[in-house]
Amino acid sequence: MAISNTQYEELLSVIDICNNVHRNKDIEPIWLKLRSLCCATGLIMSVSEGPNANQIANQSTFVYGLPLRWMENYKRNNLALIDPLVKMAKRKENNNRVVNWRKAFDNSPVTIDKITGMEHDSIDGYAIFSRSHNYTHASSMTSITVESENITEAQKVMLHKLIPHIHRILERPGFLKGPNITKREKQILKAAGKLKSFTYDTVGEKMGITGRTAKHHFTNLRKKLQVDDNYIVIEKARLMGMVK
Secondary structure, eight states: OOOOOHHHHHHHHHHHHHTOOOSSGGGGGHHHHHHHHHEEEEEEEEEESSSSSSHTTTOOOEEEEHHHHHHHHHHHGGGTOOHHHHHHSGGGGGOOEEEHHHHHHTOOOSSSHHHHTTSSSSEEEEEEEEEEETTTTTTEEEEEEEETTTHHHHHHHHHHHHOOOOOOOGGTTTTTTTOOHHHHHHHHHHHHHTTTSSHHHHHHHHSSHHHHHHHHHHHHHHHTTOOOOHHHHHHHHTTTTTTO
């Protein structure tokens, strides 16, 4: 179904907002637009250091429109690990594709009521998952809930067009929650980040420390950021907003 000229203009305005989001507090205007334009009842955006169980359980999550007890129950019981929607969206063939809530739960013994901790009559939704940060292994997921009885076909079209733009917000610096990085380690990251190429000695020289000490800090940073390469350490630090 085609959308009206007015809906198309509103669609473009939301995309424009998405293109200018750089902090999590900037997401709320998008949520308010979704609620009025697309019959959305909730927005969940999450980003983790990777697709593994322990990483997903410790993900950064931004939630709008949903009951607090829903997300408290979800996090407390690590339901992301059994959520059929997460499992379906994570399949390789679904990477960066919009998937449907109902289809994810249709063939699963896990119910929507189990995942949300609440009873629902007509909840539905759409989600998208990506491992777009291939070199850092970071992964992200965006999910929008709707009331299936009230949403129109035109609104469904708008959601399908909007959700990839909303999802790409999570790929920008500052949305990925990082481990506990010390003040000195942050200084090391910033010093290395300003160099086009670097060695332990060049970082050490810039910091006024020995190359051996710089190597020690990078060893700790690789462990904390769960990567094997020093240049990927810098790229992951950029995703976390620690390095410009």
